[in-house]
Amino acid sequence: MDGTLHRKASIEKVGDHxxxxxxxxxxxxxxxxRAMHEPDLIAQWIGPKRFTDQEVTQVNEHGGTWTLxxxxxxxxEFGFRGVIHGTPTPELSQRTFEWxxxxxxxxxxxxxxxxxxxxxxxxxxxxxxxxxxxxxGMFDSGMDVGVNEGYERxxxxxxxx
Numbered sequence: 001m002d003g004t005l006h007r008k009a010s011i012e013k014v015g016d017h018x019x020x021x022x023x024x025x026x027x028x029x030x031x032x033x034r035a036m037h038e039p040d041l042i043a044q045w046i047g048p049k050r051f052t053d054q055e056v057t058q059v060n061e062h063g064g065t066w067t068l069x070x071x072x073x074x075x076x077e078f079g080f081r082g083v084i085h086g087t088p089t090p091e092l093s094q095r096t097f098e099w100x101x102x103x104x105x106x107x108x109x110x111x112x113x114x115x116x117x118x119x120x121x122x123x124x125x126x127x128x129x130x131x132x133x134x135x136x137g138m139f140d141s142g143m144d145v146g147v148n149e150g151y152e153r154x155x156x157x158x159x160x161x
Contacts, residue, residue: 009147011139016132019139021125023151027158029113032121033090035154035161036111042068045153048146051078060088066095082106097127105134 009023025032035041039056046054051070058066064084071077079100086094090113098106107129114122129135 009144009151011144011147013135013139014126017129017135019127019129019135019143021123021127021147023123023147024116025121025123025151025155025158026119027121027161028119029090029115029121031158031161032113032123032154033088035157036123037088037093041157045150045157046070047150049149049153058084060084062086082109105130107134107138 007024009021012020014020027035035045037058037060039058042058043054043056046056046068047070050072052073053071055069056067058064062085066082066084068080069077070079081098081100082096084093084095086092088094093111095109096106097109098104107127109128110126112124114124116122127138129138
């Protein structure tokens with residue numbers, strides 16, 4: 001790491017079906033948006049640090065698909081996929097999210113980027129799941145580690161951009 005101040009994301013259960021994630025970044029909205037939508041940039045930061053090889057595809061248009069395959073040095077592999085809904089903008093990006101380890105369990109995610117001024121951005125993510133059990137399963141899966149370690153790497157990427 002390059003000495004960038006890392007902060008924890010706020011990750012909370014809301015109601016019976018939602019998880020919210022909120023996190024501030026010391027970078028302008030445009031830079032955060034690009035880092036979260038360009039496959040070559042996403043591959044540099046997403047997920048837990050133990051994943052050293054990541055393949056990302058993402059077609060940023062209505063009906064476009066995205067995929068993520070993560071591999072660690074021990075040969076473990078995890079895959080994710082989904083569909084983009086609408087045309088992503090900083091004001092609203094929408095997609096489905098499915099972990100291939102549990103096919104058919106799909107969540108719907110929205111992301112909004114808020115300009116805080118002074119070159120800072122707040123990310124707001126809402127994940128809607130189909131049941132309390134699925135919501136709690138995702139929340140308790142260790143997602144906080146993946147989100148926070150990924151966002152730390154995103155801090156570092158944004159600091160060098």
